[in-house]
Amino acid sequence: MDRRKFIRHSSLLGIVGTGLAACNVTDELFQTNEKCAPNILSFAERRHWLSSFSCNIEQWFRPIPFLDRINAAKALGFSAIEIWNPHQVKQGKSPNAIAQRAIDLNMRITSYSPGAPNFADPNNEKVFKRWLDVAIEAGKALNVSNFNLTGHKKIDGLTTQEMIKNYTRMLKWAAPRLESENMVATVEPYNPWNHKGHFIYGKEPALSICREVNSKSIKLNWDFFHMQRTNGNLITNLEEGFDQVEYIQLADAPGRNQPGSGEVAYGHILTRLRELGYQGFIGAEFFPKDKNALKAASDLAYLAKSVSLHPPRF
């Protein structure tokens, strides 16, 4: 990236020039300038209370080049990020480039989503098998042992039961390979409002699939946003599915912005999550409300502070 561009982006984020610059048009567009933002936790407090969360840099900081979003997340106080397709060359991504930037900034990568082919389709069996190798190699480069599976679009001519059967069969095939690599692939159920045309929505059938595969390497990515939109009843459902949960993500509903912007009582939920024994990161997979990243980070930190959320343990 050329220097002028870097300085422009960095200033937007308060990396260069920090909050001392006067508020300007870009701050209004992409509000991260602390001077413009009342009721914002200080950087030190944010950094402390954000330590449980992993910033989804696919949904945050969308106007800026991909790798620089890692700097942006750090500048807001995050110590971890999650990503989607690490091979998207057009976006300036490659597993090695992402890993290097994360290492340079001492940022951890907690999950990646390498764009699984639709493996409920028996015609995709070979593609899926080749893809699994690529996904595993990406994880090694990124230094992260869990990745997210989607690949559950409806297929014309197949019943839901048939699609689930094919999907489960491929996971049973993948499980021993993943176990030998000490990696975990997570099934992520979506919700029918934001993702039309899938066959895995909400708690069931994702939970049954994982129970049937019965492997420490095939677990759930439990995204409270999708769960709320599909099933509601968040605490009871979490308790029932918790034995299969590997990774957690959140967003408020229905807007998919930060907690506090919608209908979900996240204070209770995060408290129960830690009581149940979840010790990992929580993916902040949402769009900062009004594109105000600083406010979103501060709101998230306030939430953690309000319930004294203890940081992940490793």
Ligand SMILES: O=C(O)C(=O)CO
């Ligand atoms: O694409 C989505 O909605 C996701 O939740 C991916 O993790």
